[in-house]
Amino acid sequence: MTHVRIVHRGYFPARAGAEAMAQNLAESLARRGHRVGLYCSSMDEESARWMTGAGVGVGVLPASAPPAERPDLVHAFDCVWPDYPQAALRLAREWDVPLVFTPASAAGVWQDREAVLDVARQADAVFVLTEAERRLFLEAGVDPAALHLNGQGPQLSATAAPDGAAFRARHGIDGPMVLFLGRKMRSKGYHLLLQAARKVWADHPEARFVFAGPDWDEDCAEVFAAHRDPRILDLGMVEEDEKADALAACDVFCLPSTVDIFPLVFVEAWVNGKPVVSVTFDGGDEVVRHGVDGLLCEPDPDAVAASVVRLLADPAEAAALGAAGRTRTERELSWDAVTDRYQTVYDRLTARTAGPAGTP
Structure with a gap:
């Protein structure tokens, strides 16, 4: 079982694709028996309700890494605003665990391009959605071995069959x-x-x-x-x-x-x-x-x-x-297929940082 801490700012009161990606991955991992927590904006009450209902622990982004909450890895989603990816990097370094980064937003809407690229260069794994996005990060100096291609599954959480x-x-x-x-x-x-x-x-x-x-x-x-x-x-x-x-x-x-x-x-x-x-x-x-x-x-x-x-x-x-x-x-592009690809990289990263007995 992997303990994953997801960091995502949220778009309260709207819900964007990157937020849905973070939420659906968290729910999919929780269904598989993994321990999953989310740090999000204190404003984003909708995200908190959705995630709590899916069995995911939700908390406000802390100023420093709480020792009692140390995960096996940190996964940052979205980079329109750089503060949350930067905070995810800081938490991962304080906990001494790998950082996974899914930028999930086109460069044209990034508020601070260099800050985003700096996080990507320091991340242990960066998930891109297309080969075009991979080329962008390669040209910015991100390690090719850190780049992984994955899609995204649908966000369909209606309570009844569509009519x-x-x-x-x-x-x-x-x-x-x-x-x-x-x-x-x-x-x-x-x-x-x-x-x-x-x-x-x-x-x-x-x-x-x-x-x-x-x-x-x-x-x-x-x-x-x-x-x-x-x-x-x-x-x-x-x-x-x-x-x-x-x-x-x-x-x-x-x-x-x-x-x-x-x-x-x-x-x-x-x-x-x-x-x-x-x-x-x-x-x-x-x-x-x-x-x-x-x-x-x-x-x-x-x-x-x-x-x-x-x-x-x-x-x-x-x-x-x-x-x-x-x-x-x-x-x-089912969430099972998408989660499989994430989990393969998670397993590789956590195996690399585990001690002889399998504990960090």
Whole structure:
């Protein structure tokens, strides 16, 4: 049994993909009998409730390493803000245990690039989500032997089976439905999809565009007001059951994000057998296999609209792409498969630091 201490700041009140990765890994490890604890922001009450319910001990990040809580290793998730990865490195050194680091965020949103790279260079293992991300860290001087490729599994914690028909009935949707799910910020591309909607309506006037997720940019309300139309539905933040129903209800999932590494919501769409429309980003062709489980296009409204129109016009192709995504997820991106890859590295690191009797 391995004692793992996960460190993640959280995005309270929103829930981001990196947070879901940390939470799902913790839960998966706990199910396997490992001892898992989380240090998170004192503000992030939602994370604390979710993790405690999964059997994971939750605490506020301490100023120094408590001797009584010494784990076998520390695992830091996310690097938008460098303070928590830096704190994870400090704790690992004070406890004299290995540090594992999953950056999980594109370099374009890092608040302090050099601080992130410094943690990566000192980590005993760095998990990347794509080969493109691996190249970034290699070029920054991270030891090639410390870099490991892993994907991420879906975050689907609804309390009931997804009901797409019920979602459509609740919201009066009886035609094609395009879904955006995520924080509404320009780097996620919600504005591109809003601009694309009118071009889609030229071919599919009955199409509905549903947006779910918190407003992140300060001018979100103004942007939506400029595109006001009864065929656009903005749900704001939704509970997990509503999210699951929306994924089951949609015909096409579209997140035209330009600064992600491996959007978690793509995996969630594939679990539901839905095709994904994405714009090009660094490593995007590794994540979305164009013409296999989704479509990749340039980050402009015309290109986004053309991809959506293509799938709405050809339900058979849309179904085939979604089915390929589901098969890929079941084979490569389940949480069991993802946890297996993490655990292999954990075992190697803890074996290296264990004493003759198997204790640190």
